[in-house]
Amino acid sequence: MTTLCYAKKTCSVGIHVLMEEVGEPFEVRVVDFSKKEQKTPEYLALNPKGKVAALVRDDGSVLTEYAAIAIWLAMTHPEKNLMPTDPEGFARTLEAMDFVVGTVHMLSWRMFRRPDAYTDDPAEQEKLKVRGKAAMLDAFAVVDEQIAGKDYMMGDFTVADTALYYCEYWARDVAGWDLPPNVEAHYQRMLTRPSVQANRKLEGVA
Ligand SMILES: N[C@@H](CCC(=O)N[C@@H](CS)C(=O)NCC(=O)O)C(=O)O
Structure with a gap:
């Protein structure tokens, strides 16, 4: 298995x-x-x-x-139907997912959450946390514009949405930040999916 x-x-x-x-x-x-x-x-x-x-x-x-x-x-x-198979749809979905995984998560969130991975200096770590949070909120603002008027990042539900969900979960539920309106609406929509409810049970936040 x-x-x-x-x-x-x-x-x-x-x-x-x-x-x-x-x-x-x-x-x-x-x-x-x-x-x-x-x-x-x-x-x-x-x-x-x-x-x-x-x-x-x-x-x-x-x-x-x-x-x-x-x-x-x-x-x-x-x-x-988790990812389009036509070249344009595939590339666009990967583009959306990679921005969330590579930029929102690895670049911004890691700076905020794991500043010790970059420097041992506590003062520098504090600066990194401020920059990480600002970078993550900037990235969420970009996503907010991308998903305006859509139910999901690509319109229909795809693999990009589960990536966005884990970042929303961290930012909103773990860090306690406010999400921009379209991202918040996406997060609320994700919460209605049984798959997300199963995860929240595993996380102990159901
Ligand atoms: N590039 C990897 C990143 C994986 C990653 O950094 N995972 C984090 C959790 S979000 C981790 O396992 N960190 C453990 C550590 O750094 O010790 C991916 O896209 O899956």
Whole structure:
């Protein structure tokens, strides 16, 4: 059975939502960051990057990186319509997802949440947190314009929406920030999906 290596309040939230959307049986292996389980020799043997999400598939092979997992899930379950297959639709969906995963998450949020990854100096860390938050809110403002008048990032629900959801979840529920109006409406729409409700149960915020 497929195993999702998962840590609470991380990008693996979005992959869990996608697994629920796909609807095939899978198990969750919780990687406890408070115990640094992502850096244990056992976990590093599975994923040398020491990160989640990681998907251990039926044949034992391990797939990592948010976009790679999301695209693989979409392509192996075409009946779920999680990603357009025409070149323009595919590229545009990847463009939307990559902005959220690469810029909103890795660049902005990481600066806010893990300033210690960049400097040991506490004063510099405080500056990074301020810049990270500002960069993330700027990025949300861009997304806000992109989704004006749409139910989901691409109009229909796609893999890009689960990526946006995990960033919304962090910003709104974990950090306690206000989201711009269209992003807030998207977040509320995501909350109505059974896949997201299943994740919130796993997160303990249902
Ligand atoms: N580029 C990776 C990023 C994965 C990543 O940074 N995951 C974070 C959680 S959101 C993590 O596992 N951090 C653990 C650590 O850095 O120790 C992806 O897109 O999946």
